[in-house]
């Protein structure tokens with residue numbers, strides 16, 4: 001079998017890309033290693049930028065999001081037992097964000113795809129991608145410059161996806177392969193190491209995330225700096241809270257009792273005001289390490305990388321899912337340009353276009369992480385700098401606007 005665009009991975013980036021390509025009349029196939037229930041239950045991000053909401057709506061996946069998504073006009077920062085609210089519309093000329101869980105985005109896209117869309121195979125594990133090399137890109141560029149259609153390429157130049165499905169080894173020949181297979185995916189490994197540069201930073205702490213059956217104790221998210229470490233209050237709905245604690249790397253989530261978790265959260269969110277953190281049954285818990293990573297370029301010949309397969313941000317600042325959506329929006333437009341006008345320029349610009357936004361988000365996520373977390377070896381000097389920075393945000397509309405603009409998403 002063959003297809004135009006082979007997509008590895010059915011996370012948000014693979015699913016949204018498939019939807020956008022389907023709407024543009026471009027055929028594609030999505031191969032996902034895990035089963036549907038696993039992909040739909042995987043707890044991850046919760047905040048969508050307006051541009052992510054817009055593309056989901058445009059793709060046809062906005063119906064439930066519009067009904068159930070919670071618009072948020074600000075966040076609160078907490079430090080020195082006080083809180084400061086950032087008013088997004090006021091600071092950004094009218095922008096806001098939406099709280100709607102990644103699990104729900106994924107469910108909505110999967111339903112659309114299975115009802116009316118390109119093939120989406122679960123439990124189809126990709127073992128490797130071969131071919132598609134950079135030599136093809138030059139051949140294609142020359143062909144296009146000469147006004148010849150891109151299908152003058154020989155079949156041997158096309159990349160092949162090797163995967164196992166229903167106990168059998170199978171192959172899928174594609175005009176293009178897009179690796180939407182996350183940080184541990186296999187598509188990136190199809191690209192020679194010498195063609196890629198990776199920039200990385202690992203942090204000396206992790207996030208302990210919980211889901212709890214209790215109405216959120218605050219209407220808006222709270223990002224809290226405290227001498228005991230960072231904590232974040234978020235939500236999934238009016239009845240479900242999502243909370244995070246900074247913990248040492250290697251922490252075993254099962255080693256904490258529910259009471260210990262709530263006590264620690266309470267201590268970190270404590271303020272000199274009449275406010276209380278409500279407790280409830282903890283229904284899910286997991287520890288995730290924090291990492292920054294960028295692989296450049298995001299394209300090699302006929303192979304493209306999108307979302308976490310190309311870049312990771314630490315979650316402070318909620319950029320991961322939004323970057324994934326932005327990548328595939330750019331990529332889908334580029335494929336459409338090729339499909340409708342035989343024009344490769346969008347595909348050729350893909351990596352540079354995306355990396356501008358990626359590096360802005362990398363800087364912002366690093367800034368949020370290092371401003372709000374306490375390094376295990378942190379000096380008092382470094383803590384004073386953090387507090388000074390937070391005080392500056394609270395006293396200067398310019399400093400506040402810099403944070404707010406990045407949080408709601410900068411168009412790049």
Ligand code: FAD
Pocket residue numbers: 008009010011012013014031032033034039043044045046047102124125126127180181182183184185186288306307308309315317318319320321324
């Ligand atoms: P993914 O969602 O990782 O999807 C990749 C898909 O590819 C997966 O379904 C995987 O099963 C599949 N796959 C992998 N290898 C293969 C293979 N060989 N064959 C077939 N399929 C394959 N961001 C935030 O903003 N806030 C958060 O709180 C937050 N929490 C996170 C927690 C965790 C544990 C992780 C890993 C990420 C978190 N993120 C968070 C980041 C955000 O969830 C990601 O940026 C987003 O999921 C990226 O989407 P993606 O589709 O590119 O990758």
Ligand code: DHB
Pocket residue numbers: 044045046047221234235242315316317318319
């Ligand atoms: C959530 C996650 C984040 O990383 C963040 O910055 C805000 C909210 C969440 O899971 O709700």
